[in-house]
Amino acid sequence: MKSLKIAVLAKQVPDTRNVGKDAMNEDGTINRAALPAIFNPEDMNALEQALRLKDMCPGSTVTVFTMGPERAKEIVLEGMFRGADTGYLLTDRLFAGADTLATSYALSSALRKAGSFDIIVGGRQAIDGDTAQVGPQVAQKLGLPQVTYVEEILALEEGKITLRRAITGGVETVEAPLPVLLTVNGTAAACRPRNAKLVMARKKAEVTAWSVADVDADPAQCGLSGSPTKVKKVDSISFQAKESKRCTSSDEDIRSLVEELITNHTIG
Amino acid sequence: MNWYKDTPEIKLRLENPLMKHIVELKEHGFADALKYDYAPVDVEDALDNYDRVLEIVGDISENVIAPNSEGVDRTGPSCSGGRAHYAPGTAENLEICRQAGLTAIEMPRRYGGLNMPSTIFCAASELISRADAGFQNLLGLQSCACTLYEFGTDDQRDRFITRVCNGETMSMDLTEPDAGSDLQSVALKATFDEAANCWRLNGVKRFITNGDSDIHLVLARSEEGTTDGRGLSMFIYDKREGGVTVRRIEDKMGIHGSPTCELVYNNAKAELCGDRRLGLIKYVMSLMNAARLGIAAQSVGISSAALQEALSYAADRKQFGKTIDNFPAVYEMIAMIKAKLEASRSLLYETANFVDIYKSLEDIARERTLTPEERQECKRYSRLADALTPLAKGMSSEFANQNAYDCIQIHGGSGFMRDYLCERLYRDARITSIYEGTTQLQVVAAIRYVTNETYASMVEEMLSEALPAEFASRQERLREMLAKFRAATEAVTAVKDQDWLDFQARRLVEMAAHCVMGALLLRDAAKAPELLLKSADVYLAYAAAQVEGHSSFIKSSDPAMLSNYQA
Numbered sequence: 001m002k003s004l005k006i007a008v009l010a011k012q013v014p015d016t017r018n019v020g021k022d023a024m025n026e027d028g029t030i031n032r033a034a035l036p037a038i039f040n041p042e043d044m045n046a047l048e049q050a051l052r053l054k055d056m057c058p059g060s061t062v063t064v065f066t067m068g069p070e071r072a073k074e075i076v077l078e079g080m081f082r083g084a085d086t087g088y089l090l091t092d093r094l095f096a097g098a099d100t101l102a103t104s105y106a107l108s109s110a111l112r113k114a115g116s117f118d119i120i121v122g123g124r125q126a127i128d129g130d131t132a133q134v135g136p137q138v139a140q141k142l143g144l145p146q147v148t149y150v151e152e153i154l155a156l157e158e159g160k161i162t163l164r165r166a167i168t169g170g171v172e173t174v175e176a177p178l179p180v181l182l183t184v185n186g187t188a189a190a191c192r193p194r195n196a197k198l199v200m201a202r203k204k205a206e207v208t209a210w211s212v213a214d215v216d217a218d219p220a221q222c223g224l225s226g227s228p229t230k231v232k233k234v235d236s237i238s239f240q241a242k243e244s245k246r247c248t249s250s251d252e253d254i255r256s257l258v259e260e261l262i263t264n265h266t267i268g
Numbered sequence: 269m270n271w272y273k274d275t276p277e278i279k280l281r282l283e284n285p286l287m288k289h290i291v292e293l294k295e296h297g298f299a300d301a302l303k304y305d306y307a308p309v310d311v312e313d314a315l316d317n318y319d320r321v322l323e324i325v326g327d328i329s330e331n332v333i334a335p336n337s338e339g340v341d342r343t344g345p346s347c348s349g350g351r352a353h354y355a356p357g358t359a360e361n362l363e364i365c366r367q368a369g370l371t372a373i374e375m376p377r378r379y380g381g382l383n384m385p386s387t388i389f390c391a392a393s394e395l396i397s398r399a400d401a402g403f404q405n406l407l408g409l410q411s412c413a414c415t416l417y418e419f420g421t422d423d424q425r426d427r428f429i430t431r432v433c434n435g436e437t438m439s440m441d442l443t444e445p446d447a448g449s450d451l452q453s454v455a456l457k458a459t460f461d462e463a464a465n466c467w468r469l470n471g472v473k474r475f476i477t478n479g480d481s482d483i484h485l486v487l488a489r490s491e492e493g494t495t496d497g498r499g500l501s502m503f504i505y506d507k508r509e510g511g512v513t514v515r516r517i518e519d520k521m522g523i524h525g526s527p528t529c530e531l532v533y534n535n536a537k538a539e540l541c542g543d544r545r546l547g548l549i550k551y552v553m554s555l556m557n558a559a560r561l562g563i564a565a566q567s568v569g570i571s572s573a574a575l576q577e578a579l580s581y582a583a584d585r586k587q588f589g590k591t592i593d594n595f596p597a598v599y600e601m602i603a604m605i606k607a608k609l610e611a612s613r614s615l616l617y618e619t620a621n622f623v624d625i626y627k628s629l630e631d632i633a634r635e636r637t638l639t640p641e642e643r644q645e646c647k648r649y650s651r652l653a654d655a656l657t658p659l660a661k662g663m664s665s666e667f668a669n670q671n672a673y674d675c676i677q678i679h680g681g682s683g684f685m686r687d688y689l690c691e692r693l694y695r696d697a698r699i700t701s702i703y704e705g706t707t708q709l710q711v712v713a714a715i716r717y718v719t720n721e722t723y724a725s726m727v728e729e730m731l732s733e734a735l736p737a738e739f740a741s742r743q744e745r746l747r748e749m750l751a752k753f754r755a756a757t758e759a760v761t762a763v764k765d766q767d768w769l770d771f772q773a774r775r776l777v778e779m780a781a782h783c784v785m786g787a788l789l790l791r792d793a794a795k796a797p798e799l800l801l802k803s804a805d806v807y808l809a810y811a812a813a814q815v816e817g818h819s820s821f822i823k824s825s826d827p828a829m830l831s832n833y834q835a
Binding site: 119 | 305327
């Protein structure tokens, strides 16, 4: 089989799994100093799938794309420490403040610039925004088929790929033609560790930084100006133990709980 | 979170000034930088590499091996069809370590290794052992490759070490049903098969850690008619050749992360490693020294786990209206665990540094003649390493046992239940003072350095180093301990009775160990008082009392009382 060009979309995110009381600023924005920046967990699962594709098809290359401030180059390096070949950091004041639409525009411009990829893999969603929109939007902008919620690559043949994806209540096996974009679930295999030799060889690697102009993007569609999403208000809500309520497993208790949740619009 | 980054006490030991010298010796002028993209260009670059690799180990230990450890302990390995099978968690641990490239940390780059010193391998072993001591056994057996490297031919190195670098595992097949501590009685038979132009092995080995490994180093009797160590040679058995089956695996008290196998050799094809007759007296001795250092590191890892478990439980458990770490009886136990851990650590890394210096010089000697100064240095550190290795193995393993015991004690009744990790630590720790030579055999190896003054002059030398003024009284305390140790040694040797010396040997060796470990810990505490000074003081108070106790015993005893101990 001919070697593949594989791209991984990865994001540096604040570690929202360890949120303390100082996680939010008073104005409702995230206090980045209180939350360590990490490789978005599901993007790590995506990286593993990309590296497995490379293992299946020797000679293939894996390229990491990330967008963010200068320090987000750590994401590219982290990918390279685990087996990716190279990567690009999209960094420019004009990229800042992007919602999912502007982000997918920026990423698709970079992917076009870097050449035609056979397989683009990203995590299902990032733990800061939880939108799960960027992957599908990139596919749409590049005119590629997409398979979301991927858990495992079952087969790779010339020009097509077979995948297992998670669906509500079960799994589904799908076949897709290449080129294709995949988004990967956290239930997929964990990423392999950093490799000692790769870390030593690449610790001082230069990461290519691309600006809006470098990827031939339209500044009006990037960053804040390209983002129709407007954040009206963010509340910091801490649940307290006194708000808890104990229910038994009787039909009556469950019915009254569900009714209460529907009435106060928690569900439904 | 990362165990390596969260334990500055480890990194501190790696910042020893000797490390720069070790890097220079290991890297022979940094020539590898021209050939390998991962080779360092200077000392600083190499030290940074060590740090980064240990960060990988810290991550894997905390996030892969530790979470798997309970399952591994419960499931354990299995045996069927003449083969041993790892517990699923063990297999995963091994695969992750292979992916991370950690299966040949010390081997030269030309075979695919990382060319790192033993000191770094010890730090990796400590971290892994904190997560699962049994898995550390398995991964630690990569040090067999060092023996193969030292004594094998170029061709053997090319064929076998490369495979270890690619992730294959090793074992050292020494023990037999009738040859445990007494390896001179090894009976596994090696005969030369003229027709096939190879050696054939026949017989049984027992208690072989990771005995179903890919590449075995085997001690066997090649000289017909001999009965002692001089008739034994070392062989390499390659599993790909076949001929060895696993008859059973042991149902052990602890370290379920590695299968312990009984092996049957049935005309197994093997090749000689090194010269005939030197198997035990030269090669296995070298192998054992490396293995003993490995057990010292394993013991430190177990002590480190015991400390963490004790600290977190005592800070959480409330009795009589407060958390139990507020009670003197409890915080004394925790402080003692930490003091014994830190004393073990200081000794472990000092020993590893000495090993690195002489082994690196020996390696340089394979390429060129050493200068007279280098020869002198090699000899000096080789002797010091030989002296410290049995102390490190003996004391760290005994301390690991004591620490695991106290860790359960701090947990009270809960610690007796399998719900808490301390219960496993207690079982895992127990073997450390037995295998690779019991504590009693470490005493046999160490006693000559008691009587020839090696330990005493080491301590004296350390006490002559200038430390800040506030350390003067602590140094004085060590001087008093040293004087008692010397007086006790003199009193025992003056009798000129071997049985008497053997009887008192453990006491004398422990006195030496307390002086050496006290001096080393004090030196390290002077570098980072915020991390270690309290532990150094706790240790010195304990060590002084131990030395006093042994001194008093020796003073008040005489050879006539030996008969009281005999049946």
